[in-house]
């Protein structure tokens with residue numbers, strides 16, 4: 501359903517393909533117009549309606565009156581010594597959204613934000629300090645990718661963005677509608693045409709959201725930030741654990757209809773003297789054993805927001821080797837971009853105060 505009211509224009513970039521068809525039909529246009537519009541909006545990532553050169557002037561004028569075109573305004577690109585780049589964008593209402601570009605040997609990955617700020621309140625995360633300002637609409641989520649693509653292009657970089665992770669600011673499952681639409685648009689062959697195997701949505705572990713995702717007609721990779729092995733520690737680190745206790749979370753994941761060759765990723769932020777003991781490693785293995793999964797262990801990136809610290813390198817090694825010995829796949833990596841405040845948990849839209857409303 502395309503909702504429209506005279507006061508609030510529909511955002512063209514937030515419409516899925518079938519919704520765009522419905523819109524053009526409701527405007528008395530032929531169905532194929534939707535294909536043209538979708539290519540411009542998502543394949544090309546245009547920022548102005550007059551760039552749609554094969555669409556009549558009249559239709560462009562009507563679209564200009566009856567719809568809006570959400571576009572993020574690039575504010576700043578900060579390069580890290582490790583090759584990653586943090587890009588900050590302004591929304592039309594003057595908020596700052598941050599995304600991270602991570603070139604790797606054979607692929608380019610981007611980390612997208614789903615909300616301005618976040619309501620989850622994790623003790624170790626800088627975004628939590630902002631509280632929730634608002635959710636991003638689908639158009640704002642996908643436009644991060646289109647602006648990054650344009651930025652690469654401008655610099656003569658022809659690499660394709662192949663991997664997308666929903667791991668920037670915000671909790672994706674607290675913006676499930678926007679996230680779902682954005683995924684449908686990114687996977688569409690006339691848009692960015694990303695493979696569902698190369699998209700990952702990361703959640704703090706909201707059980708109702710996981711149940712909802714289980715009913716979707718398509719699947720992307722699911723990552724769950726576990727971060728603790730006892731309910732008490734998890735509640736201390738992640739207040740949302742109270743309403744989403746570990747047993748219910750694991751039960752929802754066991755019930756998740758994982759497609760062939762897919763595995764759940766468990767993320768585990770290692771924090772000194774909090775969740776990094778040998779017993780934690782053993783408990784972690786027991787907890788995840790019934791679930792086809794891999795583990796992603798991330799030593800804490802310190803933020804100003806809290807006085808938690810990462811364990812020393814030896815403790816990190818000891819923790820990971822216990823897991824490795826069990827045969828479980830474990831990836832340990834220091835997050836990229838920590839020198840520019842772009843690593844996991846460091847996105848805080850710091851530009852906001854400096855720029856004010858656009």
Ligand code: SAH
Nearest residue numbers: 625667671702703704725767800801844845
């Ligand atoms: N809300 C979602 C996605 C954003 S956080 C989620 O919780 O998964 C992305 C990842 O960064 C999560 O795994 C989170 O646990 C991790 N993270 C947050 N703060 C961190 C920090 N200071 N150091 C390392 N990882 C952090």
